[in-house]
Amino acid sequence: MKNWLTLEPDRVKLMNKHYTKGRGGNKVECVVVHHNAGVLSIDQIWQVWQTRAASAHYQVQSDGVIGQLVWDRDTAWHAANQYTNQRSIGIEVSNSAGPNAGWPITDTAIREAGRLIAAVCLYYGLGRPVSGDNVRYHREFTSTTCPYHLAPGGKYNAALIGEAQRFYDELKAKKNGTTTGRHAKKTPAGGSSVMLTAKYFTDFIKGFFGPQIDALQDVWTQLRGPSGGGWPQLGKNKAGQNLTLVDAVAALRHDVADLTRKIDNLGGK
Structure with a gap:
């Protein structure tokens, strides 16, 4: 992550379909955790969601690189129902091997996913990460085992939530020690709490031009x-x-x- 306090990801590769603009006037209330059920990079999960009516806001690769595929201000299709989708941030975590190995996840991916949970909770004023409260799991909303070992009772859950809570405390202390004037949070119409940082404005510009650029790339690919x-x-x-x-x-x-x-x-x- 380039900047945890402003939620600036390592990479931005936006979906051009299979998400909904805006959040229907709702604010972010929780994080929903997923695993890929596959060994997938940011580019690969983007390709999967091109052919499947699904998406999430963030992808955490096995090497810890974090990509943004749907802007936070928009609704990703990840939790199987519109109500939850409009009120949550979806985080996908890549596995490092397949089902024969038991869908393992690297320590690096677990750590970075935990930190991303913490950063989202702090940014949107959700409080310290707590399972079943502001941190939820895909299997709570539909018939699935996702996020498998990352869910409560799974072998990675304690490490995930432990790092999320530890990093939340660290980030909060950092924020309280450095936040002044221009970095203060603003609350726009609609109720979502955002920070008016450089990321906010670059996200807006990229969000406006991104679909047009993607469409031109599609035309180029068809021709060439x-x-x-x-x-x-x-x-x-x-x-x-x-x-x-x-x-x-x-x-x-x-x-x-x-x-x-x-x-x-x-x-x-």
Whole structure:
């Protein structure tokens, strides 16, 4: 995390679908914890949610890197019901191996997830992290085992909540010792408590332009193929390279013109 007090993540890779703008006038009341049930990076979970009607606000990788996929001010689709989604921050944590190994999670990911819980609780004035109160778990809201070992009774829960509480106390002391004037919290219409920091304004700008940029990237990919390398299903050129959509259209136009000339020549005979 670049800045715990302002919730500035290591990376921002916003979803372009499968979330809802705004929170319906509701304020953040809790954190909901998930595990990926997979070994997934920020980019990989973004791809998964492109094909699945789901999302979360944050992804914690096994190496501890934290990515933001849905802005806090918007509603991620993570807790199986709109009521909870509109009132919570969804945090996903990557596993480090699959089901045969028991869905393990690295100590680094557990630590960083705990700190993220603490930072969210402090930022939104939710109080010290407490399981079943301001820290909830996916399985509470639908028929699932998620977040598995991170849930109460699981082998990682004590470490997760312990770090969340320890770091909350540390962050709160730091905030109380450094917060003055321009860093004070403001409460906008709608009730959500936010800090008017540089992150707030950059988030707003990125949130406005992000979907347009994503749409342009999608168009570029369709025209040029993955990473600009063309599409194998369109055939290859004389150099053995995959054709792009533009190349394929040009080749088709050439073939049609050639066929037209041949037909005209036959007619002339």
